[in-house]
Amino acid sequence: xxxxxxxxxxxxxxxxxxxxxxxxxxxxxxxxxxxxxxxxxxxxxxxxxxxxxxxxxxxxxxxxxxxxxxxxxxxxxxxxxxxxxxxxxxxxxxxxxxxxxxxxxxxxxxxxxxxxxxxxxxxxxxxxxxxxxxxxxxxxxxxxxxxxxxxxxxxxxxxxxxxxxxxxxxxxxxxxxxxxxxxxxxxxxxxxxxxxxxxxxxxxxxxxxxxxxxxxxxxxxxxxxxxxxxxxxxxxxxxxxxxxxxxxxxxxxxxxxxxxxxxxxxxxxxxxxxxxx
Amino acid sequence: xxxxxxxxxxxxxxxxxxxxxxxxxxxxxxxxxxxxxxxxxxxxxxxxxxxxxxxxxxxxxxxxxxxxxxxxxxxxxxxxxxxxxxxxxxxxxxxxxxxxxxxxxxxxxxxxxxxxxxxxxxxxxxxxxxxxxxxxxxxxxxxxxxxxxxxxxxxxxxxxxxxxxxxxxxxxxxxxxxxxxxxxxxxxxxxxxxxxxxxxxxxxxxxxxxxxxxxxxxxxxxxxxxxxxxxxxxxxxxxxxxxxxxxxxxxxxxxxxxxxxxxxxxxxxxxxxxxxxxxxxxxxxxxxxxxxxxxxxxxxxxxxxxxxxx
Numbered sequence: 001x002x003x004x005x006x007x008x009x010x011x012x013x014x015x016x017x018x019x020x021x022x023x024x025x026x027x028x029x030x031x032x033x034x035x036x037x038x039x040x041x042x043x044x045x046x047x048x049x050x051x052x053x054x055x056x057x058x059x060x061x062x063x064x065x066x067x068x069x070x071x072x073x074x075x076x077x078x079x080x081x082x083x084x085x086x087x088x089x090x091x092x093x094x095x096x097x098x099x100x101x102x103x104x105x106x107x108x109x110x111x112x113x114x115x116x117x118x119x120x121x122x123x124x125x126x127x128x129x130x131x132x133x134x135x136x137x138x139x140x141x142x143x144x145x146x147x148x149x150x151x152x153x154x155x156x157x158x159x160x161x162x163x164x165x166x167x168x169x170x171x172x173x174x175x176x177x178x179x180x181x182x183x184x185x186x187x188x189x190x191x192x193x194x195x196x197x198x199x200x201x202x203x204x205x206x207x208x209x210x211x212x213x214x215x216x217x218x219x220x221x222x223x224x225x226x227x228x229x230x231x232x233x234x235x236x237x238x239x240x241x242x243x244x245x246x247x248x249x250x251x252x253x254x255x256x257x258x259x260x261x262x263x264x265x266x267x268x269x270x271x272x273x274x275x276x277x
Numbered sequence: 278x279x280x281x282x283x284x285x286x287x288x289x290x291x292x293x294x295x296x297x298x299x300x301x302x303x304x305x306x307x308x309x310x311x312x313x314x315x316x317x318x319x320x321x322x323x324x325x326x327x328x329x330x331x332x333x334x335x336x337x338x339x340x341x342x343x344x345x346x347x348x349x350x351x352x353x354x355x356x357x358x359x360x361x362x363x364x365x366x367x368x369x370x371x372x373x374x375x376x377x378x379x380x381x382x383x384x385x386x387x388x389x390x391x392x393x394x395x396x397x398x399x400x401x402x403x404x405x406x407x408x409x410x411x412x413x414x415x416x417x418x419x420x421x422x423x424x425x426x427x428x429x430x431x432x433x434x435x436x437x438x439x440x441x442x443x444x445x446x447x448x449x450x451x452x453x454x455x456x457x458x459x460x461x462x463x464x465x466x467x468x469x470x471x472x473x474x475x476x477x478x479x480x481x482x483x484x485x486x487x488x489x490x491x492x493x494x495x496x497x498x499x500x501x502x503x504x505x506x507x508x509x510x511x512x513x514x515x516x517x518x519x520x521x522x523x524x525x526x527x528x529x530x531x532x533x534x535x536x537x538x539x540x541x542x543x544x545x546x547x548x549x550x551x552x553x554x555x556x557x558x559x560x561x562x563x564x565x566x567x568x569x570x571x572x573x574x575x576x577x578x579x580x581x582x583x584x585x586x587x
Contacts (some may be wrong), residue, residue, distance in 0.1 A: 005383075009383050009385075012383065016377070016391055019370075019374075019395065020391060020394040020395065022458070023394050023398055023458070023462070024394060024397065026398075026410070026413065027401075029420060030409055033420070041418065042417075045423045045424055045427070087306075088303075090299050090300075090303070091299060091302075091303035093299055094295075094296045094297075094298070094299025094300040095296075098293045098295060098299065099296070100293050100296035103296065106304065109307075113307075115515070115575070116315065116568070117515055117518070117567070117568060118519070119519050119521075119542050119564060120315060120318060120564050120565070120568045121318055122318075122545075123314075123317075123318045123321060123549050123560055123561050123564060124313065124314030124315060124316070124317030124318035124319075124561075125310065126549075126550070127317055127318075127321065127557070128309075128313060128314055128317060143306060143310065144310035146302055147303050147304075147307035147310065147311055149311075152303065178295040178298070179295075182299070203400060206402070207401075207402035209402065209404055209522050210521055210522065214550055224402070225402045225403075225404040225405075226404075228404040228405060228408065229526060231408055241412050241415070241418060244408055244412050245412065247408070248405050248408050248412075251402065251404075252402075255402070256400075259397065259400055263393045263396075266400075267393065267466055270396075270463060270466045270467060271467065271469070271470030272470075
C-alpha cells in the first residue's frame with residue numbers, strides 16, 4: 001500500500017470517528033447537563049459535570065415520578081414481549097411444519113399485513129377498545145402482541161433453516177405428543193432466533209408512544225414515553241433546562257443498558273431483516 | 278403393504294391437523310385486533326361518526342372532502358418534503374459507509390464497534406430524542422446556538438441566533454436531519470448485511486481477473502445490493518409517510534413553524550383523537566387515502582427497480 005493510500009485510509013478513520021462522535025455527543029451532553037443548573041447551562045457550554053444533580057432531581061420528581069413511568073412501561077413491555085415470543089414461535093412452527101388447509105392463506109395474510117401501515121387501523125382499534133371498555137387498561141397494549149406478523153414471518157424462515165423435520169418424526173415414533181415436542185425440542189432449538197426477535201419486540205414496546213398515548217389518559221397509568229411527553233406542558237420544568245436533561249437521561253439509561261448487553265442480537269436481527277428475500 | 282401406507286397417510290393427516298392448534302391463538306387475536314380494526318376504519322370512513330352516538334352513512338362525502346382539503350395536501354407535502362430530505366441523508370450516508378467498509382483494498386477495521394455506535398440513536402425513544410434536541414436547539418439558551426455563536430465570534434462575525442424549531446424555514450429540515458441521525462445506522466447495518474451476504478467467490482474471481490476496486494464495486498457489489506436498497510427505501514417510505522412522534526413533539530402548536538411540519542398522521546390525529554376537533558369519520562378517510570398513496574408509491578417503486586434489474 002502506498003503512502004498516499006495510507007494517508008487516505010487515516011483520513012477515512014478520522015471521518016468515521018467524527019461520525020461516531022456525532023452519534024454519541026448528544027447523549028454525553030445530556031448526562032453532563034443533567035448535573036448542571038439551569039443558569040449554568042444557559043450561560044456557558046462545557047463537557048465537565050457540575051454539582052446540581054440533586055436540585056435537578058428534586059425539580060424532576062416534583063413534576064412527575066419517572067420511576068413510576070418506568071414500572072408502568074415494564075408492566076406493558078415484559079408481558080407483551082413474552083406473548084410475542086411464545087405465540088410467534090408457536091404460530092411459526094405451525095405454519096412451517098404442518099400441512100393443513102388454510103396454511104397458505106394464513107401465510108399470505110401475514111405477508112400482506114406486514115405491508116399495511118399501522119396507522120390505517122388506529123381509529124378502528126381505538127373504536128374497538130372503547131366498545132370493549134378497554135380504554136385506560138394495559139390489555140389493548142399487551143394482548144395484541146400475541147399476533148405479531150413480522151415476528152412470525154421471521155421465525156418461520158428461521159425454523160425452516162434450523163429445524164430438520166426428521167427430528168420431530170423421530171420424537172413421534174418415540175410417542176411424544178405434538179405439544180411436548182414443541183416445548184421440549186422446537187423451542188430450545190429456536191431460542192437464538194426467539195431471543196433476537198424478543199429484544200427487538202421489547203425495545204419497540206418500550207419506546208412505543210402513539211398507541212399508549214391514545215389508550216391511556218390517566219396520569220398514574222402513563223408509560224415512560226407518554227410521561228416524558230407531558231414535559232411539553234410543564235412551564236415549571238421548562239424554566240430549568242438541567243431538569244429536562246436529567247429526565248431525558250433517566251429515560252434513556254435502561255435502553256442503554258439493554259444495548260450494552262444485547263447489541264449483537266439487535267444487529268443480527270436487522271441484518272436478517274434485509275437478507276430474508 | 279398398501280394398507281400400511283394408507284394408515285401412515287392417515288396418521289400424517291392427523292399430525293397435520295395439530296397445525297390448527299398451533300396457529301389458533303394467533304388467528305383469533307389477529308382477527309380481533311388487526312383485521313377487524315382495518316375494516317372498522319373503512320366502515321367509519323363512510324360515516325359521519327363524531328366519536329360518540331351512532332354513525333350515520335354519508336357515502337363518499339369524507340373522501341371528497343379529503344381530496345379538496347388544502348390542509349390535507351399541505352400536510353402530505355410536509356411529510357414528503359421531510360421524508361425526502363431525510364432519506365437522501367440517511368441512505369446516502371449509509372451507502373457511503375457501506376462503500377468504505379466493503380472496500381477490498383483498504384479492508385477497514387472496527388466494523389462491529391462503529392456499527393453499534395451508529396445504531397445507538399435508533400434505540401432511544403422518539404419522545405426522549407425530541408426533548409433532547411428541543412433543549413439543545415433552543416434558540417436563546419440551547420447549547421447548539423451557543424457553540425455556533427462561539428464559532429462566529431472566533432471569526433469576528435456577528436449573526437442573529439436562528440430559531441431552529443420555531444421558524445417555518447428551518448423546522449422541517451431540522452426534523453429531517455434528526456430523523457436521518459436516528460435511522461442511518463439501521464440502513465447501514467442492512468446494506469452491510471447485504472454485502473456480507475455476497476459470496477466471497479465473486480470477489481476472489483474478480484481479484485484473479487485483475488479487476489480494480491471500482492470495477493468490483495460497480496459490477497458486483499452495486500447490482501447485488503439493489504434489492505436491499507429497494508427494501509430499505511420502501512420500508513423507509515412506509516415509515517416516513519407515517520411520521521408522527523418527532524414533529525408532533527418538537528413543534529409547538531403556537532409557533533410559526535407548526536404549519537410547515539404538520540404531517541399527515543398529525544392531521545389524522547387532530548380529527549381522530551384531539552378533543553374539540555374530533556371527526557372520526559373524516560379521520561378514517563384520511564387514513565385510507567394515506568394508505569392508498571403508500572400502496573401506489575410502493576408499487577411504482579417496485580416496478581422501477583425491477584425494470585432496471587434486467
